[in-house]
Amino acid sequence: MSDQDVLVLAEARGDALADVTFELLAAGRELARATGGQVLAVVLGPNGAAHAPALAAADRIIAVDDPQLAEYSPEPFASALREVVEAEQPRAVLTASTSIGWDVAPLLAARLDAPLATGCQAIRPDGDGLLVTASFCGGKMLAECRVAASPAILMMLPGSYRPTDETGKGELEQRKPAAPLEPGAIAFEQWIYPEAGDVDITQQDVLVAVGRGIQQQDNVELAEELAQALGGAVCASRPVVDQGWLPATRQVGKSGMIVKPKLYLALGVSGAPEHQEGMKGAELIIAVNTDPKAPIFDVAHYGAEVDMLDLMPALSEAIAARKG
Amino acid sequence: MNIVVVVRQVPDLIEPLEIVPSGDALDLDAASFILNESDDHALEQALLLKEAGGGSVTVVALDFGDVDNTLYTAVAKGADRIVKIACDGDTPPAPRDSAAVYAEAIKPLEAELVLVGVQAHDELDGGLSPFLAAALELPYVGVIRGVKADDAPGTVAACKEFPGAVMARMSVKLPAVLGILGADQPPRYVPVSRIRGAMKTAQFEESAATLAAGELLLSVSRLYPPAPATRAEMLSGSEEEIAGRIAEILAEKGLVK
Ligand SMILES: Cc1cc2nc3c(=O)[nH]c(=O)nc-3n(C[C@H](O)[C@H](O)[C@H](O)COP(=O)(O)OP(=O)(O)OC[C@H]3O[C@@H](n4cnc5c(N)ncnc54)[C@H](O)[C@@H]3O)c2cc1C
Numbered sequence: 051m052s053d054q055d056v057l058v059l060a061e062a063r064g065d066a067l068a069d070v071t072f073e074l075l076a077a078g079r080e081l082a083r084a085t086g087g088q089v090l091a092v093v094l095g096p097n098g099a100a101h102a103p104a105l106a107a108a109d110r111i112i113a114v115d116d117p118q119l120a121e122y123s124p125e126p127f128a129s130a131l132r133e134v135v136e137a138e139q140p141r142a143v144l145t146a147s148t149s150i151g152w153d154v155a156p157l158l159a160a161r162l163d164a165p166l167a168t169g170c171q172a173i174r175p176d177g178d179g180l181l182v183t184a185s186f187c188g189g190k191m192l193a194e195c196r197v198a199a200s201p202a203i204l205m206m207l208p209g210s211y212r213p214t215d216e217t218g219k220g221e222l223e224q225r226k227p228a229a230p231l232e233p234g235a236i237a238f239e240q241w242i243y244p245e246a247g248d249v250d251i252t253q254q255d256v257l258v259a260v261g262r263g264i265q266q267q268d269n270v271e272l273a274e275e276l277a278q279a280l281g282g283a284v285c286a287s288r289p290v291v292d293q294g295w296l297p298a299t300r301q302v303g304k305s306g307m308i309v310k311p312k313l314y315l316a317l318g319v320s321g322a323p324e325h326q327e328g329m330k331g332a333e334l335i336i337a338v339n340t341d342p343k344a345p346i347f348d349v350a351h352y353g354a355e356v357d358m359l360d361l362m363p364a365l366s367e368a369i370a371a372r373k374g
Numbered sequence: 375m376n377i378v379v380v381v382r383q384v385p386d387l388i389e390p391l392e393i394v395p396s397g398d399a400l401d402l403d404a405a406s407f408i409l410n411e412s413d414d415h416a417l418e419q420a421l422l423l424k425e426a427g428g429g430s431v432t433v434v435a436l437d438f439g440d441v442d443n444t445l446y447t448a449v450a451k452g453a454d455r456i457v458k459i460a461c462d463g464d465t466p467p468a469p470r471d472s473a474a475v476y477a478e479a480i481k482p483l484e485a486e487l488v489l490v491g492v493q494a495h496d497e498l499d500g501g502l503s504p505f506l507a508a509a510l511e512l513p514y515v516g517v518i519r520g521v522k523a524d525d526a527p528g529t530v531a532a533c534k535e536f537p538g539a540v541m542a543r544m545s546v547k548l549p550a551v552l553g554i555l556g557a558d559q560p561p562r563y564v565p566v567s568r569i570r571g572a573m574k575t576a577q578f579e580e581s582a583a584t585l586a587a588g589e590l591l592l593s594v595s596r597l598y599p600p601a602p603a604t605r606a607e608m609l610s611g612s613e614e615e616i617a618g619r620i621a622e623i624l625a626e627k628g629l630v631k
């Protein structure tokens with residue numbers, strides 16, 4: 051234990067670790083190299099030890115188990131993490147901006163009266179403190195922030211670091227909380243899975259994605275026609291699904307699906323980090339947006355600054371003409 | 375159920391964002407303000423719970439941006455009380471600092487359920503909702519899409535979103551604070567005539583809560599728009615020309631046959 055250590059909260063998802071955990075470990079290794087500390091990975095729940103081999107990038111793997119950690123609920127998770135952080139006194143705690151991260155990182159920061167930064171894309175030491183580059187305003191602005199106090203609780207934006215092949219000491223320590231965890235007022239009841247039967251957008255080669263720029267439900271038809279011409283399916287950003295214009299299984303992004311099609315045609319999608327998380331890996335991205343500053347153009351290969359409602363029929367026609 | 379909702383004003387991202395000359399803050403004078411999207415969902419969720427099970431909805435806001443319009447709209451949609459917290463100066467406090475003042479304003483309201491949007495796009499130091507829960511010493515869970523009254527009295531069932539359109543159903547003993555990402559239904563539309571009606575009849579309540587600046591835990595030294603490593607190759611011309619060019623690119627890559 052040292053005040054130069056970097057502690058990473060590993061997240062299990064079903065039987066495996068979440069992809070973003072490997073990005074956090076890479077960020078942790080880079081920061082620990084600069085501070086001269088070690089990388090600690092904390093994994094909460096019954097199968098913690100089983101994840102140890104996958105967490106080999108860490109120097110110490112702290113697996114905490116307790117009956118209250120069998121499924122996620124905020125109070126036991128936040129308490130268990132707090133106990134480890136108080137014992138280890140790291141310089142930084144890295145969590146991802148996941149569903150669990152959005153609960154436990156601020157709860158930990160509030161309880162320890164520690165600094166918290168969200169949307170973190172890069173971290174480096176700066177004297178006794180840390181310099182953090184954080185994204186906000188839907189990916190339209192970056193902030194260079196200085197965090198003076200330790201531990202700095204940092205919520206990392208997925209996709210900011212590339213997983214590393216570097217390995218640490220990989221020593222496993224299995225722990226139980228000092229006292230059995232209390233269940234808290236908020237208890238996990240059950241997982242609810244999306245209804246099957248709809249198109250599986252993760253299996254499509256061609257996706258036509260519509261965002262808020264679609265403006266109204268009637269216009270979804272234009273996107274359906276285009277998708278049909280291209281032999282693909284329609285998917286959407288969150289606001290379109292929130293309106294009930296497409297089912298939740300068509301949502302791409304943080305709380306939706308991760309897709310890697312051969313073509314992702316993003317129409318009227320601004321490209322917020324939560325959306326990019328789900329589509330960055332597409333082979334070819336073509337974006338259409340009336341705002342030339344839309345962040346989607348930063349990940350697209352080709353872009354056009356035109357009205358999607360005009361482009362959709364024109365493109366359906368151009369594709370039909372090519373097919374002859 | 376006695377429900378309190380917090381609503382915040384955020385810069386509208388449709389307008390270009392400008393930075394003050396010192397380079398370390400957004401130029402809020404140049405921004406136009408809108409209701410934070412997830413707060414709009416929090417309000418909708420509160421109204422749906424009230425419609426299903428009775429009770430009242432109180433909406434609390436800092437007096438900033440276009441807040442009067444937001445609060446009158448809330449009344450027109452069905453909120454019962456609107457409470458404003460004075461906010462001197464032109465800059466709203468950081469979320470963590472504002473948590474204390476919202477808590478002070480909310481405590482006397484004896485809420486059973488406090489609903490706040492899980493994220494505001496202009497915050498860097500963490501969601502208001504969990505810090506508000508900490509200040510009120512209430513339990514918290516966030517990233518919630520949908521809340522229903524539960525069979526057991528004094529509890530609600532909240533659905534927490536996970537990747538892949540998977541949700542976890544959580545049982546929440548009240549009182550509690552929930553960070554809302556989406557309501558069970560999209561926020562309702564109200565005609566302008568109803569909002570005008572609310573302007574004539576609704577009364578603001580002024581909260582006695584006062585802002586106290588907390589310890590500075592995170593200091594911003596510079597803001598800048600991201601400079602992408604690779605920017606898309608932009609296609610220009612008429613819609614037909616652009617459509618033709620896209621069709622050509624797809625044909626070159628073997629994506630249209
Ligand atoms: C915890 C959490 C999880 C989230 N999960 C997801 C997720 O899974 N998926 C997701 O997508 N989002 C998610 N979000 C929301 C995300 O932050 C953004 O709010 C969302 O992606 C914005 O969707 P959008 O791009 O369609 O809308 P906006 O950001 O409103 O963008 C609309 C765009 O359309 C353009 N436009 C308007 N009219 C036209 C036109 N006629 N022609 C062309 N362009 C036009 C505008 O210039 C603008 O760029 C999540 C947020 C949180 C906090």
Ligand SMILES: Nc1ncnc2c1ncn2[C@@H]1O[C@H](COP(=O)(O)O)[C@@H](O)[C@H]1O
Nearest residue numbers: 062063064065121122241536537538540
């Ligand atoms: N601890 C967890 N954290 C996040 N998601 C989870 C977790 N456990 C299960 N899930 C979600 O539920 C799905 C199946 O989980 P399970 O039924 O527990 O095997 C996973 O693919 C995840 O989407």
